[in-house]
Amino acid sequence: MNSTEIIAELQPIFADILDLPDLRLTAETTAPDVEGWDSLAHINLVGAIEKHYKLKFALGELQDLNNVGDMANLIIRKLGA
Amino acid sequence: MNDYSWQDLSVGLGATFEVLITAQMLDDFAQLTGDHNPLHMDQAFAQAAGFPGRVVFGMLTTSFYSRLIGMYLPGKRALLHGVNAEFKNPAQIGDRLSVSGEISYLNEAYRQIEVKARVVNQNGKIISKATLLAGLRGQ
Known part of the structure:
Protein backbone atom coordinates (compact mmCIF):
# COMPACT_ATOMS: atom_id res chain seq x y z
CA MET A 1 0.00 0.00 0.00
CA ASN A 2 1.16 3.54 -0.64
CA SER A 3 0.67 6.66 1.43
CA THR A 4 -2.39 7.81 -0.53
CA GLU A 5 -4.13 4.47 0.02
CA ILE A 6 -3.33 4.50 3.73
CA ILE A 7 -4.68 8.05 4.10
CA ALA A 8 -7.88 6.95 2.32
CA GLU A 9 -8.22 4.17 4.91
CA LEU A 10 -7.49 6.57 7.76
CA GLN A 11 -10.21 8.93 6.57
CA PRO A 12 -13.21 7.05 8.06
CA ILE A 13 -11.26 6.27 11.25
CA PHE A 14 -10.53 9.96 11.83
CA ALA A 15 -14.08 10.95 10.84
CA ASP A 16 -15.51 8.52 13.38
CA ILE A 17 -13.21 9.34 16.30
CA LEU A 18 -13.38 13.10 15.73
CA ASP A 19 -17.10 12.98 14.87
CA LEU A 20 -16.46 14.93 11.68
CA PRO A 21 -18.19 13.04 8.83
CA ASP A 22 -17.09 15.62 6.25
CA LEU A 23 -13.42 15.60 7.29
CA ARG A 24 -11.00 15.34 4.36
CA LEU A 25 -7.48 14.27 5.28
CA THR A 26 -4.39 15.04 3.22
CA ALA A 27 -0.77 14.16 3.84
CA GLU A 28 -0.25 17.69 5.12
CA THR A 29 -3.14 17.66 7.64
CA THR A 30 -2.00 18.35 11.22
CA ALA A 31 -3.82 18.34 14.55
CA PRO A 32 -4.21 22.14 14.73
CA ASP A 33 -5.95 22.02 11.32
CA VAL A 34 -8.77 19.83 12.62
CA GLU A 35 -11.46 20.83 15.10
CA GLY A 36 -11.46 18.51 18.09
CA TRP A 37 -8.12 16.82 17.38
CA ASP A 38 -6.88 17.38 20.92
CA SER A 39 -4.64 15.23 23.09
CA LEU A 40 -7.43 12.87 24.19
CA ALA A 41 -8.71 12.49 20.63
CA HIS A 42 -5.13 11.75 19.58
CA ILE A 43 -4.89 8.88 22.09
CA ASN A 44 -8.18 7.50 20.80
CA LEU A 45 -7.02 7.87 17.17
CA VAL A 46 -3.84 5.93 17.90
CA GLY A 47 -5.84 3.14 19.56
CA ALA A 48 -8.26 2.94 16.64
CA ILE A 49 -5.44 2.89 14.08
CA GLU A 50 -3.59 0.18 16.01
CA LYS A 51 -6.69 -2.00 16.05
CA HIS A 52 -7.46 -1.39 12.38
CA TYR A 53 -3.98 -2.41 11.21
CA LYS A 54 -3.33 -4.90 14.04
CA LEU A 55 -0.07 -3.24 15.02
CA LYS A 56 1.39 -1.45 18.04
CA PHE A 57 3.10 1.92 18.09
CA ALA A 58 5.85 2.91 20.47
CA LEU A 59 5.56 6.33 22.05
CA GLY A 60 8.86 7.39 20.47
CA GLU A 61 7.54 6.60 17.00
CA LEU A 62 4.47 8.75 17.56
CA GLN A 63 6.41 11.70 18.93
CA ASP A 64 8.29 12.00 15.63
CA LEU A 65 5.12 12.48 13.56
CA ASN A 66 4.37 15.92 12.12
CA ASN A 67 1.29 15.26 10.01
CA VAL A 68 -1.03 12.60 8.61
CA GLY A 69 1.45 11.79 5.85
CA ASP A 70 4.06 10.91 8.48
CA MET A 71 1.52 8.64 10.19
CA ALA A 72 0.76 6.94 6.88
CA ASN A 73 4.46 6.37 6.22
CA LEU A 74 4.96 4.97 9.72
CA ILE A 75 2.09 2.55 9.15
CA ILE A 76 3.64 1.45 5.84
CA ARG A 77 6.99 0.84 7.56
CA LYS A 78 5.41 -1.14 10.37
CA LEU A 79 3.25 -3.23 8.06
CA GLY A 80 6.34 -4.09 6.06
CA ALA A 81 8.47 -4.85 9.10
CA MET B 1 -9.78 0.04 45.89
CA ASN B 2 -7.52 -1.68 43.41
CA ASP B 3 -4.22 -0.03 42.51
CA TYR B 4 -3.10 -1.75 39.33
CA SER B 5 0.09 -0.55 37.66
CA TRP B 6 0.45 -0.70 33.89
CA VAL B 19 -25.39 -2.97 43.48
CA LEU B 20 -28.88 -3.06 45.06
CA ILE B 21 -31.02 -0.29 43.54
CA THR B 22 -33.05 1.64 46.11
CA ALA B 23 -35.71 4.38 45.85
CA GLN B 24 -33.33 6.66 47.72
CA MET B 25 -30.80 6.31 44.88
CA LEU B 26 -33.38 7.62 42.39
CA ASP B 27 -34.30 10.48 44.71
CA ASP B 28 -30.62 11.38 45.16
CA PHE B 29 -29.94 11.15 41.43
CA ALA B 30 -32.89 13.45 40.66
CA GLN B 31 -31.65 15.94 43.24
CA LEU B 32 -28.11 15.82 41.88
CA THR B 33 -28.98 16.16 38.20
CA GLY B 34 -32.21 18.14 38.31
CA ASP B 35 -33.96 15.46 36.24
CA HIS B 36 -37.35 15.01 37.96
CA ASN B 37 -39.12 13.33 35.06
CA PRO B 38 -42.19 11.51 36.46
CA LEU B 39 -41.27 8.27 34.71
CA HIS B 40 -38.48 8.03 37.29
CA MET B 41 -40.11 9.82 40.21
CA ASP B 42 -43.85 9.00 40.18
CA GLN B 43 -44.89 5.38 40.69
CA ALA B 44 -48.45 5.89 39.38
CA PHE B 45 -47.20 7.74 36.31
CA ALA B 46 -44.67 5.00 35.52
CA GLN B 47 -47.29 2.26 35.97
CA ALA B 48 -49.72 4.11 33.71
CA ALA B 49 -46.93 4.13 31.13
CA GLY B 50 -46.71 0.33 31.31
CA PHE B 51 -43.80 -0.15 33.71
CA PRO B 52 -44.01 -2.10 36.98
CA GLY B 53 -42.80 0.93 38.91
CA ARG B 54 -40.49 3.94 38.79
CA VAL B 55 -37.97 3.40 36.00
CA VAL B 56 -34.37 3.70 37.12
CA PHE B 57 -32.55 6.49 35.29
CA GLY B 58 -30.40 5.00 32.54
CA MET B 59 -27.66 7.41 33.52
CA LEU B 60 -27.84 6.17 37.12
CA THR B 61 -27.07 2.61 36.10
CA THR B 62 -24.44 3.92 33.69
CA SER B 63 -22.83 5.89 36.52
CA PHE B 64 -21.60 2.61 37.99
CA TYR B 65 -19.13 2.40 35.11
CA SER B 66 -17.34 5.26 36.85
CA ARG B 67 -17.02 3.06 39.96
CA LEU B 68 -15.85 0.13 37.83
CA ILE B 69 -12.98 2.19 36.43
CA GLY B 70 -12.16 4.32 39.46
CA MET B 71 -12.29 1.59 42.09
CA TYR B 72 -11.60 -1.68 40.30
CA LEU B 73 -10.17 -1.55 36.79
CA PRO B 74 -7.55 -0.11 37.05
CA GLY B 75 -8.55 1.60 40.31
CA LYS B 76 -6.56 4.26 42.08
CA GLY B 94 -35.12 -3.51 44.14
CA ASP B 95 -33.04 -4.86 41.27
CA ARG B 96 -29.70 -6.34 42.23
CA LEU B 97 -27.40 -5.32 39.40
CA SER B 98 -24.12 -6.94 38.50
CA VAL B 99 -21.62 -4.49 37.03
CA SER B 100 -18.72 -6.12 35.24
CA GLY B 101 -15.96 -5.24 32.83
CA GLU B 102 -13.01 -6.81 31.09
CA ILE B 103 -9.99 -5.19 29.45
CA SER B 104 -10.31 -5.62 25.69
CA TYR B 105 -7.40 -3.51 24.47
CA LEU B 106 -4.22 -1.92 25.78
CA ASN B 107 -2.96 1.24 24.05
CA GLU B 108 0.60 0.87 25.29
CA ALA B 109 2.01 4.06 23.79
CA TYR B 110 -0.37 6.26 25.77
CA ARG B 111 -1.25 3.83 28.58
CA GLN B 112 -4.94 3.79 27.84
CA ILE B 113 -7.13 0.75 28.43
CA GLU B 114 -10.37 -0.16 26.67
CA VAL B 115 -12.89 -2.03 28.81
CA LYS B 116 -15.97 -3.83 27.54
CA ALA B 117 -18.51 -3.50 30.32
CA ARG B 118 -22.09 -4.41 31.09
CA VAL B 119 -24.78 -4.08 33.74
CA VAL B 120 -26.97 -7.17 34.17
CA ASN B 121 -29.93 -7.62 36.52
CA GLN B 122 -30.65 -10.56 38.86
CA ASN B 123 -32.51 -12.36 36.06
CA GLY B 124 -29.61 -12.17 33.65
CA LYS B 125 -31.19 -9.42 31.57
CA ILE B 126 -28.74 -6.88 30.16
CA ILE B 127 -29.52 -3.37 31.41
CA SER B 128 -26.70 -1.65 29.56
CA LYS B 129 -23.52 -2.33 27.63
CA ALA B 130 -20.61 0.03 27.26
CA THR B 131 -17.14 0.52 25.90
CA LEU B 132 -15.01 2.46 28.38
CA LEU B 133 -11.68 4.18 27.79
CA ALA B 134 -9.44 5.01 30.71
CA GLY B 135 -5.92 6.28 31.12
CA LEU B 136 -3.48 5.16 33.77
CA ARG B 137 -1.66 7.95 35.60
CA GLY B 138 1.93 7.51 36.77
CA GLN B 139 3.71 4.17 36.68
Missing part, protein backbone atom coordinates in the same frame (compact mmCIF):
# COMPACT_ATOMS: atom_id res chain seq x y z
CA GLN B 7 2.51 -3.89 34.18
CA ASP B 8 -0.32 -5.57 36.09
CA LEU B 9 -2.82 -5.04 33.28
CA SER B 10 -3.57 -7.48 30.48
CA VAL B 11 -6.33 -8.15 27.98
CA GLY B 12 -8.95 -10.29 29.69
CA LEU B 13 -8.38 -8.92 33.19
CA GLY B 14 -11.81 -8.24 34.67
CA ALA B 15 -13.75 -7.04 37.69
CA THR B 16 -17.32 -7.41 38.95
CA PHE B 17 -19.38 -5.93 41.77
CA GLU B 18 -23.06 -5.85 42.72
CA ARG B 77 -4.51 5.48 39.09
CA ALA B 78 -7.47 5.72 36.69
CA LEU B 79 -8.57 8.69 34.65
CA LEU B 80 -11.78 7.96 32.75
CA HIS B 81 -11.45 9.14 29.15
CA GLY B 82 -14.76 8.10 27.65
CA VAL B 83 -17.97 6.10 27.96
CA ASN B 84 -19.89 4.79 24.96
CA ALA B 85 -23.00 3.19 26.42
CA GLU B 86 -26.28 1.74 25.19
CA PHE B 87 -29.34 1.19 27.37
CA LYS B 88 -30.79 -2.24 26.59
CA ASN B 89 -33.54 -2.69 29.21
CA PRO B 90 -35.00 -0.62 32.06
CA ALA B 91 -33.99 -1.37 35.63
CA GLN B 92 -36.40 -1.26 38.59
CA ILE B 93 -36.13 -0.36 42.25
Whole structure:
Protein backbone atom coordinates (compact mmCIF):
# COMPACT_ATOMS: atom_id res chain seq x y z
CA MET A 1 0.00 0.00 0.00
CA ASN A 2 1.16 3.54 -0.64
CA SER A 3 0.67 6.66 1.43
CA THR A 4 -2.39 7.81 -0.53
CA GLU A 5 -4.13 4.47 0.02
CA ILE A 6 -3.33 4.50 3.73
CA ILE A 7 -4.68 8.05 4.10
CA ALA A 8 -7.88 6.95 2.32
CA GLU A 9 -8.22 4.17 4.91
CA LEU A 10 -7.49 6.57 7.76
CA GLN A 11 -10.21 8.93 6.57
CA PRO A 12 -13.21 7.05 8.06
CA ILE A 13 -11.26 6.27 11.25
CA PHE A 14 -10.53 9.96 11.83
CA ALA A 15 -14.08 10.95 10.84
CA ASP A 16 -15.51 8.52 13.38
CA ILE A 17 -13.21 9.34 16.30
CA LEU A 18 -13.38 13.10 15.73
CA ASP A 19 -17.10 12.98 14.87
CA LEU A 20 -16.46 14.93 11.68
CA PRO A 21 -18.19 13.04 8.83
CA ASP A 22 -17.09 15.62 6.25
CA LEU A 23 -13.42 15.60 7.29
CA ARG A 24 -11.00 15.34 4.36
CA LEU A 25 -7.48 14.27 5.28
CA THR A 26 -4.39 15.04 3.22
CA ALA A 27 -0.77 14.16 3.84
CA GLU A 28 -0.25 17.69 5.12
CA THR A 29 -3.14 17.66 7.64
CA THR A 30 -2.00 18.35 11.22
CA ALA A 31 -3.82 18.34 14.55
CA PRO A 32 -4.21 22.14 14.73
CA ASP A 33 -5.95 22.02 11.32
CA VAL A 34 -8.77 19.83 12.62
CA GLU A 35 -11.46 20.83 15.10
CA GLY A 36 -11.46 18.51 18.09
CA TRP A 37 -8.12 16.82 17.38
CA ASP A 38 -6.88 17.38 20.92
CA SER A 39 -4.64 15.23 23.09
CA LEU A 40 -7.43 12.87 24.19
CA ALA A 41 -8.71 12.49 20.63
CA HIS A 42 -5.13 11.75 19.58
CA ILE A 43 -4.89 8.88 22.09
CA ASN A 44 -8.18 7.50 20.80
CA LEU A 45 -7.02 7.87 17.17
CA VAL A 46 -3.84 5.93 17.90
CA GLY A 47 -5.84 3.14 19.56
CA ALA A 48 -8.26 2.94 16.64
CA ILE A 49 -5.44 2.89 14.08
CA GLU A 50 -3.59 0.18 16.01
CA LYS A 51 -6.69 -2.00 16.05
CA HIS A 52 -7.46 -1.39 12.38
CA TYR A 53 -3.98 -2.41 11.21
CA LYS A 54 -3.33 -4.90 14.04
CA LEU A 55 -0.07 -3.24 15.02
CA LYS A 56 1.39 -1.45 18.04
CA PHE A 57 3.10 1.92 18.09
CA ALA A 58 5.85 2.91 20.47
CA LEU A 59 5.56 6.33 22.05
CA GLY A 60 8.86 7.39 20.47
CA GLU A 61 7.54 6.60 17.00
CA LEU A 62 4.47 8.75 17.56
CA GLN A 63 6.41 11.70 18.93
CA ASP A 64 8.29 12.00 15.63
CA LEU A 65 5.12 12.48 13.56
CA ASN A 66 4.37 15.92 12.12
CA ASN A 67 1.29 15.26 10.01
CA VAL A 68 -1.03 12.60 8.61
CA GLY A 69 1.45 11.79 5.85
CA ASP A 70 4.06 10.91 8.48
CA MET A 71 1.52 8.64 10.19
CA ALA A 72 0.76 6.94 6.88
CA ASN A 73 4.46 6.37 6.22
CA LEU A 74 4.96 4.97 9.72
CA ILE A 75 2.09 2.55 9.15
CA ILE A 76 3.64 1.45 5.84
CA ARG A 77 6.99 0.84 7.56
CA LYS A 78 5.41 -1.14 10.37
CA LEU A 79 3.25 -3.23 8.06
CA GLY A 80 6.34 -4.09 6.06
CA ALA A 81 8.47 -4.85 9.10
CA MET B 1 -9.78 0.04 45.89
CA ASN B 2 -7.52 -1.68 43.41
CA ASP B 3 -4.22 -0.03 42.51
CA TYR B 4 -3.10 -1.75 39.33
CA SER B 5 0.09 -0.55 37.66
CA TRP B 6 0.45 -0.70 33.89
CA GLN B 7 2.51 -3.89 34.18
CA ASP B 8 -0.32 -5.57 36.09
CA LEU B 9 -2.82 -5.04 33.28
CA SER B 10 -3.57 -7.48 30.48
CA VAL B 11 -6.33 -8.15 27.98
CA GLY B 12 -8.95 -10.29 29.69
CA LEU B 13 -8.38 -8.92 33.19
CA GLY B 14 -11.81 -8.24 34.67
CA ALA B 15 -13.75 -7.04 37.69
CA THR B 16 -17.32 -7.41 38.95
CA PHE B 17 -19.38 -5.93 41.77
CA GLU B 18 -23.06 -5.85 42.72
CA VAL B 19 -25.39 -2.97 43.48
CA LEU B 20 -28.88 -3.06 45.06
CA ILE B 21 -31.02 -0.29 43.54
CA THR B 22 -33.05 1.64 46.11
CA ALA B 23 -35.71 4.38 45.85
CA GLN B 24 -33.33 6.66 47.72
CA MET B 25 -30.80 6.31 44.88
CA LEU B 26 -33.38 7.62 42.39
CA ASP B 27 -34.30 10.48 44.71
CA ASP B 28 -30.62 11.38 45.16
CA PHE B 29 -29.94 11.15 41.43
CA ALA B 30 -32.89 13.45 40.66
CA GLN B 31 -31.65 15.94 43.24
CA LEU B 32 -28.11 15.82 41.88
CA THR B 33 -28.98 16.16 38.20
CA GLY B 34 -32.21 18.14 38.31
CA ASP B 35 -33.96 15.46 36.24
CA HIS B 36 -37.35 15.01 37.96
CA ASN B 37 -39.12 13.33 35.06
CA PRO B 38 -42.19 11.51 36.46
CA LEU B 39 -41.27 8.27 34.71
CA HIS B 40 -38.48 8.03 37.29
CA MET B 41 -40.11 9.82 40.21
CA ASP B 42 -43.85 9.00 40.18
CA GLN B 43 -44.89 5.38 40.69
CA ALA B 44 -48.45 5.89 39.38
CA PHE B 45 -47.20 7.74 36.31
CA ALA B 46 -44.67 5.00 35.52
CA GLN B 47 -47.29 2.26 35.97
CA ALA B 48 -49.72 4.11 33.71
CA ALA B 49 -46.93 4.13 31.13
CA GLY B 50 -46.71 0.33 31.31
CA PHE B 51 -43.80 -0.15 33.71
CA PRO B 52 -44.01 -2.10 36.98
CA GLY B 53 -42.80 0.93 38.91
CA ARG B 54 -40.49 3.94 38.79
CA VAL B 55 -37.97 3.40 36.00
CA VAL B 56 -34.37 3.70 37.12
CA PHE B 57 -32.55 6.49 35.29
CA GLY B 58 -30.40 5.00 32.54
CA MET B 59 -27.66 7.41 33.52
CA LEU B 60 -27.84 6.17 37.12
CA THR B 61 -27.07 2.61 36.10
CA THR B 62 -24.44 3.92 33.69
CA SER B 63 -22.83 5.89 36.52
CA PHE B 64 -21.60 2.61 37.99
CA TYR B 65 -19.13 2.40 35.11
CA SER B 66 -17.34 5.26 36.85
CA ARG B 67 -17.02 3.06 39.96
CA LEU B 68 -15.85 0.13 37.83
CA ILE B 69 -12.98 2.19 36.43
CA GLY B 70 -12.16 4.32 39.46
CA MET B 71 -12.29 1.59 42.09
CA TYR B 72 -11.60 -1.68 40.30
CA LEU B 73 -10.17 -1.55 36.79
CA PRO B 74 -7.55 -0.11 37.05
CA GLY B 75 -8.55 1.60 40.31
CA LYS B 76 -6.56 4.26 42.08
CA ARG B 77 -4.51 5.48 39.09
CA ALA B 78 -7.47 5.72 36.69
CA LEU B 79 -8.57 8.69 34.65
CA LEU B 80 -11.78 7.96 32.75
CA HIS B 81 -11.45 9.14 29.15
CA GLY B 82 -14.76 8.10 27.65
CA VAL B 83 -17.97 6.10 27.96
CA ASN B 84 -19.89 4.79 24.96
CA ALA B 85 -23.00 3.19 26.42
CA GLU B 86 -26.28 1.74 25.19
CA PHE B 87 -29.34 1.19 27.37
CA LYS B 88 -30.79 -2.24 26.59
CA ASN B 89 -33.54 -2.69 29.21
CA PRO B 90 -35.00 -0.62 32.06
CA ALA B 91 -33.99 -1.37 35.63
CA GLN B 92 -36.40 -1.26 38.59
CA ILE B 93 -36.13 -0.36 42.25
CA GLY B 94 -35.12 -3.51 44.14
CA ASP B 95 -33.04 -4.86 41.27
CA ARG B 96 -29.70 -6.34 42.23
CA LEU B 97 -27.40 -5.32 39.40
CA SER B 98 -24.12 -6.94 38.50
CA VAL B 99 -21.62 -4.49 37.03
CA SER B 100 -18.72 -6.12 35.24
CA GLY B 101 -15.96 -5.24 32.83
CA GLU B 102 -13.01 -6.81 31.09
CA ILE B 103 -9.99 -5.19 29.45
CA SER B 104 -10.31 -5.62 25.69
CA TYR B 105 -7.40 -3.51 24.47
CA LEU B 106 -4.22 -1.92 25.78
CA ASN B 107 -2.96 1.24 24.05
CA GLU B 108 0.60 0.87 25.29
CA ALA B 109 2.01 4.06 23.79
CA TYR B 110 -0.37 6.26 25.77
CA ARG B 111 -1.25 3.83 28.58
CA GLN B 112 -4.94 3.79 27.84
CA ILE B 113 -7.13 0.75 28.43
CA GLU B 114 -10.37 -0.16 26.67
CA VAL B 115 -12.89 -2.03 28.81
CA LYS B 116 -15.97 -3.83 27.54
CA ALA B 117 -18.51 -3.50 30.32
CA ARG B 118 -22.09 -4.41 31.09
CA VAL B 119 -24.78 -4.08 33.74
CA VAL B 120 -26.97 -7.17 34.17
CA ASN B 121 -29.93 -7.62 36.52
CA GLN B 122 -30.65 -10.56 38.86
CA ASN B 123 -32.51 -12.36 36.06
CA GLY B 124 -29.61 -12.17 33.65
CA LYS B 125 -31.19 -9.42 31.57
CA ILE B 126 -28.74 -6.88 30.16
CA ILE B 127 -29.52 -3.37 31.41
CA SER B 128 -26.70 -1.65 29.56
CA LYS B 129 -23.52 -2.33 27.63
CA ALA B 130 -20.61 0.03 27.26
CA THR B 131 -17.14 0.52 25.90
CA LEU B 132 -15.01 2.46 28.38
CA LEU B 133 -11.68 4.18 27.79
CA ALA B 134 -9.44 5.01 30.71
CA GLY B 135 -5.92 6.28 31.12
CA LEU B 136 -3.48 5.16 33.77
CA ARG B 137 -1.66 7.95 35.60
CA GLY B 138 1.93 7.51 36.77
CA GLN B 139 3.71 4.17 36.68
